[in-house]
Amino acid sequence: MIEIKNVTKKYGNKVALDDISFNVEDGEIFAFIGHNGAGKTTLIKSMVGIHDFDLGDIIINGKSIKNNDIDCKKEIAFVPDNPELYENMKAIRFINFICDMYEIDNDIRLTNIKKYAKIFEMEDYLNDEIGSFSHGMKQKIALIAALAHNPNVLIMDEPFVGLDPKAIFDMKKIMNEMVKDGKIVFFSTHILDVAEKLCSKVAIIKNGKLVKVGNMKDIKGDKSLEKVFLELEK
Amino acid sequence: MKKILSLLKTCMSNNMSLFRVKNKNNSKTYKHILPIILFVFVFFAIYYYADIIIKPLIKINVGYIILSLIAIITFFLTLVEGIYKSSSLLFNCTDDNLLLSLPIKRHTVLFIRIFKFYVFELLYNAMFLLPVIVSYTVNVKVGYEYYITSLFMILLLPIIPIFISCVIGVFISFVSTRFKLKNIAQIFITTIFLLVMLYLSYNLESIAKNIASNATSINDFITKMYYPAGVYSKLVTNFNLSDLLVFIIINILLFIILILLFSKVYFKINSKVKEIKVNKHSKNYIVRANSQFLSLVKKELKRFTNTPVFVINAAFGLVLFLIVCVFIVIKSDTFLNFINQYGLSLKKNIITEYIPVILFALISFSSLMTSITSSMISLEGKSFNILKSLPIKPFKIIFSKVIAALIIMIPVILIGDSIMFIKFKFNFFSIIMIISLSIIIPLVSELIGIIVNLKYPKMNAESDTEIVKQSISSFISVLIGIVLIGINIFVIIKCIEYSISNYIILFGGIIVYIIILISLLIYLYRRGIKYFYNISV
Numbered sequence: 001m002i003e004i005k006n007v008t009k010k011y012g013n014k015v016a017l018d019d020i021s022f023n024v025e026d027g028e029i030f031a032f033i034g035h036n037g038a039g040k041t042t043l044i045k046s047m048v049g050i051h052d053f054d055l056g057d058i059i060i061n062g063k064s065i066k067n068n069d070i071d072c073k074k075e076i077a078f079v080p081d082n083p084e085l086y087e088n089m090k091a092i093r094f095i096n097f098i099c100d101m102y103e104i105d106n107d108i109r110l111t112n113i114k115k116y117a118k119i120f121e122m123e124d125y126l127n128d129e130i131g132s133f134s135h136g137m138k139q140k141i142a143l144i145a146a147l148a149h150n151p152n153v154l155i156m157d158e159p160f161v162g163l164d165p166k167a168i169f170d171m172k173k174i175m176n177e178m179v180k181d182g183k184i185v186f187f188s189t190h191i192l193d194v195a196e197k198l199c200s201k202v203a204i205i206k207n208g209k210l211v212k213v214g215n216m217k218d219i220k221g222d223k224s225l226e227k228v229f230l231e232l233e234k
Numbered sequence: 235m236k237k238i239l240s241l242l243k244t245c246m247s248n249n250m251s252l253f254r255v256k257n258k259n260n261s262k263t264y265k266h267i268l269p270i271i272l273f274v275f276v277f278f279a280i281y282y283y284a285d286i287i288i289k290p291l292i293k294i295n296v297g298y299i300i301l302s303l304i305a306i307i308t309f310f311l312t313l314v315e316g317i318y319k320s321s322s323l324l325f326n327c328t329d330d331n332l333l334l335s336l337p338i339k340r341h342t343v344l345f346i347r348i349f350k351f352y353v354f355e356l357l358y359n360a361m362f363l364l365p366v367i368v369s370y371t372v373n374v375k376v377g378y379e380y381y382i383t384s385l386f387m388i389l390l391l392p393i394i395p396i397f398i399s400c401v402i403g404v405f406i407s408f409v410s411t412r413f414k415l416k417n418i419a420q421i422f423i424t425t426i427f428l429l430v431m432l433y434l435s436y437n438l439e440s441i442a443k444n445i446a447s448n449a450t451s452i453n454d455f456i457t458k459m460y461y462p463a464g465v466y467s468k469l470v471t472n473f474n475l476s477d478l479l480v481f482i483i484i485n486i487l488l489f490i491i492l493i494l495l496f497s498k499v500y501f502k503i504n505s506k507v508k509e510i511k512v513n514k515h516s517k518n519y520i521v522r523a524n525s526q527f528l529s530l531v532k533k534e535l536k537r538f539t540n541t542p543v544f545v546i547n548a549a550f551g552l553v554l555f556l557i558v559c560v561f562i563v564i565k566s567d568t569f570l571n572f573i574n575q576y577g578l579s580l581k582k583n584i585i586t587e588y589i590p591v592i593l594f595a596l597i598s599f600s601s602l603m604t605s606i607t608s609s610m611i612s613l614e615g616k617s618f619n620i621l622k623s624l625p626i627k628p629f630k631i632i633f634s635k636v637i638a639a640l641i642i643m644i645p646v647i648l649i650g651d652s653i654m655f656i657k658f659k660f661n662f663f664s665i666i667m668i669i670s671l672s673i674i675i676p677l678v679s680e681l682i683g684i685i686v687n688l689k690y691p692k693m694n695a696e697s698d699t700e701i702v703k704q705s706i707s708s709f710i711s712v713l714i715g716i717v718l719i720g721i722n723i724f725v726i727i728k729c730i731e732y733s734i735s736n737y738i739i740l741f742g743g744i745i746v747y748i749i750i751l752i753s754l755l756i757y758l759y760r761r762g763i764k765y766f767y768n769i770s771v
Contacts, residue, residue, distance in 0.1 A: 048623040052767055073625035084616035086533070088540040092519040099521075100529035101624040110521045126519045 001025055002047070002153065002184060006056035009042055016042045017053065018208040024186055024201065027179045031195035031216075032188040033225075034205035035233060040188040041081065043205070044157045047186075048078040060153055074102065077151035081158040081188075083142040087131035091122070094130060095145045102149035112148040119170050120144060135162040143171065154178060156187035160194060172198055196225040204232055238342055245329070245346055272706075272713065273361070281365035288373050297374050298467045302456040304366040305387065305463035308359050309395055310431070315358060315703070316351075316399025317427050318546060321407045323351055323699045324400065324500070325507045341497040348400065348493060354704060355392040363388055379473035386478060387466050390485040394462060397488050402427055404496065404503060411506040421542045421549075428550060432557075526626055527634055534638030537613060538606070543699045544613070548606045548639075552646040555600035559593075559650035563657040588730055590664045591739050593654050594671055597647060598722045598743075601675040602715035606639035607683035608708045611769070612692040612701040618771045628766040629759060632684055639680040640673075647672045667740040674747045678718075681754040683711045688765035 002024040009017040017039050024030045034040050045051040047058050049069050058065045063072035086094055092113075099109040117123045120140040130138060139162045146154060154175070160168050175185045175198065189195050195202060196216065202225070203213040211232055212219055220228050284300060291297045324347050333343045367384045370376070406427070410419035457464025465481045468474075524532065538544055562569045570585050573592070585592075614621065621631055651668055654660070660668065687707040695701045702708060722743075729739045 045619070050619050050622045051770070070625045070627060073623065076623075078623045080619060082616075084619065086537070086617055086620075088537065089533070092521065093536075096521055096523075097529050097533055098620075098624070100524050101526055101626055103526065104523070106521060106523040109523065113521060123517050 003059040008055040009053040022213045029185045029199045031199040031202045038205045039208040077146035079156040083138040092126040098145040116144040153184045192226045284366045284369035302463040302467040312395035320399045320403025383469040393485045530634035551604040605683035605711035607680045608711035610635040611687040636680045643676045
């Protein structure tokens with residue numbers, strides 16, 4: 001379970017996150033949407049321990065990112081919006097490096113790397129340097145590295161940007177499989193159709209404030225998510 | 235023209251931000267305070283030495299020689315700096331794609347690259363030239379011609395070394411693109427050029443003697459040594475507008491030739507440099523589990539070996555240490571005479587007794603001048619977020635960088651030590667103490683480097699060279715190193731003068747460095763981790 005409790009984050013005088021609170025239960029795919037600069041990435045970076053925040057707390061599976069960051073991070077896998085990976089590393093080395101950080105057994109990592117490299121059609125490229133990859137290929141490597149250590153919570157910032165249609169399809173399938181096992185998938189996106197079809201819960205953020213949060217059905221009612229979102233933006 | 239100016243403004247303001255220091259309040263005063271302090275420190279250090287040298291020269295009416303001398307010295311320094319930087323500063327920059335996609339002529343892009351290089355070298359030059367120019371003004375009565383000449387000298391002196399280093403940089407990049415292992419080729423060729431430079435400066439005395447025997451006057455001698463230096467002294471002693479104009483035209487022409495010449499080959503080489511070797515696709519890959527710490531250290535070593543400017547920067551001090559050790563072993567008499575002549579006026583047998591202490595001084599010099607970690611945080615760039623999101627303690631991440639740097643440094647220092655141990659038959663206690671110092675001093679140096687880099691990171695540089703050679707972090711680390719070396723050598727000389735024994739000096743050194751080491755570790759643990767969390771990408 002993810003518990004976001006009264007999180008406030010300021011950049012100087014600008015309030016980037018203003019008293020944000022909501023929960024994500026186990027077995028949920030949660031969409032986090034908002035316009036550019038609304039505070040999505042700031043909250044995600046706070047959730048994974050990249051950013052500090054001024055007030056409140058974020059608790060993931062009972063572990064606070066503020067007070068027990070290492071154990072909390074062990075629960076998480078994070079895929080950033082722009083995969084700034086180590087360009088001079090071979091893809092396999094990078095994935096292996098991430099697995100080392102999560103202290104994953106050799107057999108488990110090998111099985112997972114094989115599985116996800118096959119799904120994302122990256123088996124032939126694992127021996128290549130990341131610097132030679134396209135944006136989409138880097139995104140796939142970031143996803144394989146994130147999935148290779150069997151995270152309980154998958155947090156992604158714009159995961160579908162740069163992916164080809166087959167990879168998007170496969171990613172959605174993986175997300176559904178994860179939540180069937182009681183895990184959590186939390187991601188931000190601008191592709192509202194995908195969020196509408198895929199997610200059971202949604203939160204909408206505007207200028208650092210949470211304007212809507214709840215079940216997808218309750219939020220959108222008879223309208224499309226796009227329409228609800230655009231109405232809130234007015 | 236408006237377009238070029240706008241581009242220059244944008245590119246330069248982005249680059250000059252390297253010298254700004256961020257703090258929480260982001261106040262402008264704070265941002266500029268540290269660079270100003272550093273500049274003032276360097277200015278007065280050079281001014282002090284210039285003042286000592288100029289006074290006896292003025293007595294024999296040749297005070298202007300100091301201006302020519304500094305012109306020659308800055309030529310060598312700028313050239314060495316240029317050789318280091320040129321290939322990585324000109325090629326494979328992160329803004330290549332942006333600039334090349336804009337509707338501007340290609341040679342404009344090249345002009346911007348070289349102009350940026352020029353501005354950095356100009357600042358570097360000015361750091362040495364300005365104090366000497368001021369010192370001359372204070373000691374000698376000068377007219378307005380002096381100020382005009384000096385202004386043009388500050389502006390134009392970097393052009394010739396830039397021209398030469400750009401030619402060498404393009405040559406290095408061109409040759410290295412022909413090899414499969416581009417980085418290794420680049421490191422190898424650059425090192426050869428730098429060693430040639432070192433050899434030439436070592437033989438400068440004999441070159442100067444040769445020129446002197448064929449020169450008709452001091453001015454003629456200086457002109458034959460280095461044309462701009464000759465022009466400088468000529469204009470200061472006997473100002474002539476036509477000479478100044480000729481000098482200005484020659485330099486501007488050189489700059490134009492450089493851009494025209496390079497525009498023919500630059501873009502071809504640049505696209506070759508960007509090519510990344512792609513292996514034959516194979517499904518065979520090795521997956522091997524390592525401990526967190528080992529994996530982090532391996533990552534750092536890989537980053538190091540993949541960055542030629544980083545390797546060259548680190549290797550230079552270490553290779554120099556080895557060369558000096560080998561030189562002392564092969565030509566021990568020459569070395570001891572040198573020490574006697576320029577350092578300590580002691581009998582040869584007494585200096586021989588102090589060889590372990592001399593080795594201690596050499597270790598401190600090479601270690602404190604080699605700060606690998608001062609760039610390691612900045613080199614993470616935007617990938618720093620990956621590290622921050624991983625379940626590892628920041629201290630472990632930081633310390634893995636220090637250990638990686640030590641893995642690079644300590645073996646080289648120990649090789650140098652061993653050569654000296656064998657030649658001068660060190661006794662057991664001296665060996666133990668020297669080995670201890672060979673571990674402790676590099677550790678101190680790298681801890682200073684990492685702390686400074688955590689405090690002053692540069693996470694969005696356009697190239698690795700900007701981080702390794704031009705960042706405030708590497709500058710401060712080297713400066714702290716220089717201060718420590720100065721204190722170290724001063725104390726050693728005083729100890730030898732008071733006939734304090736070898737053992738006491740070495741043991742004292744160990745104790746002092748251990749105290750510094752513990753203080754740095756405590757500081758890193760208490761404050762360094764806070765700095766780590768504060769870095770925002």
